[in-house]
Amino acid sequence: MRIALLQITSSDQPSENLTTVEGMIRTAAAQGAGFIFTPEVTNIVSMSRKHQVSVLCHEGDDPMLARVRGLCSELGVWVSLGSLALKTEDTDGRFANRSFVIDDKGEIAARYDKIHMFDVDVSPEEIYRESDGYRPGAVATTVPTPAGTVGLSICYDLRFPHLHRALAKSGAQILTVPAAFSPVTGAAHWEVLLRARAIETGCFVVAAAQTGRHDATVGKSRQTYGHSMVIAPWGEVLADAGTDCGITYVDLDLSMVDKARRQVPALGHDREFDGP
Numbered sequence: 667m668r669i670a671l672l673q674i675t676s677s678d679q680p681s682e683n684l685t686t687v688e689g690m691i692r693t694a695a696a697q698g699a700g701f702i703f704t705p706e707v708t709n710i711v712s713m714s715r716k717h718q719v720s721v722l723c724h725e726g727d728d729p730m731l732a733r734v735r736g737l738c739s740e741l742g743v744w745v746s747l748g749s750l751a752l753k754t755e756d757t758d759g760r761f762a763n764r765s766f767v768i769d770d771k772g773e774i775a776a777r778y779d780k781i782h783m784f785d786v787d788v789s790p791e792e793i794y795r796e797s798d799g800y801r802p803g804a805v806a807t808t809v810p811t812p813a814g815t816v817g818l819s820i821c822y823d824l825r826f827p828h829l830h831r832a833l834a835k836s837g838a839q840i841l842t843v844p845a846a847f848s849p850v851t852g853a854a855h856w857e858v859l860l861r862a863r864a865i866e867t868g869c870f871v872v873a874a875a876q877t878g879r880h881d882a883t884v885g886k887s888r889q890t891y892g893h894s895m896v897i898a899p900w901g902e903v904l905a906d907a908g909t910d911c912g913i914t915y916v917d918l919d920l921s922m923v924d925k926a927r928r929q930v931p932a933l934g935h936d937r938e939f940d941g942p
């Protein structure tokens with residue numbers, strides 16, 4: 667199955683991002699992609715909670731979700747919407763950072779709320795408190811698709827290997843890691859962590875990323891690392907999108923999953939132990 671990763675620089679205007687993503691999905695489908703992956707917070711990159719409150723929607727009336735569902739059925743493609751920032755019914759007013767897998771009939775095959783929140787001081791000038799704005803999820807999710815069984819994670823989840831191991835043990839053959847990584851941690855950790863998750867689990871890792879400078883109409887602007895990647899189950903980097911916006915295509919051969927796991931069957935070698 668040919669997959670496509672969309673690398674974009676989402677702005678703080680959801681309608682602009684919808685136009686961009688629709689055009690790229692149409693192009694990817696025309697180029698033969700059967701499964702198209704978008705980054706974390708495809709609908710908005712914004713550091714302003716006030717602005718987010720004014721432009722974001724609930725899942726039931728989000729224009730990007732509705733439009734992408736329509737495109738899936740029109741074009742006969744599957745889409746992993748890496749995530750959308752969405753309003754929830756929570757009384758504390760926090761958003762969900764929610765990933766969707768949409769099938770080729772436009773139905774929602776899976777949804778996943780990011781579990782691990784990026785509450786990190788990357789440097790004194792670069793401080794993130796994701797859990798101030800977003801409510802963490804608590805349910806890991808896999809879903810069968812024509813490309814293979816997909817296990818969902820988002821961005822900072824990448825740093826928690828037990829999540830990906832649990833997804834693989836429940837049948838995942840492809841791990842999705844849509845991201846909006848910081849440039850500093852991206853340069854130091856992104857590729858090695860993606861490759862480690864692939865090697866540990868014998869899964870393909872498909873990581874569509876936000877890239878570049880996200881100029882803000884409200885509040886502070888932000889930069890992301892880019893380098894959307896596809897990693898093979900043996901750990902090779904099959905594609906690295908660099909830092910430009912664009913579409914990256916890879917043909918996935920699912921037999922590589924079985925081959926890697928036969929060569930090193932560590933995924934089946936877990937043992938109970940006491941301590942430390």
Ligand SMILES: O=C(O)CNC(=O)[C@H](CS)NC(=O)CCC(=O)C(=O)O
Pocket residue numbers: 706707710711712751763783784794795796821822823825846847848851852
């Ligand atoms: O804030 C939003 O609107 C959406 N969420 C994100 O972009 C999140 C929290 S700031 N980014 C990450 O998790 C980056 C992780 C990372 O860079 C690392 O693990 O090093």
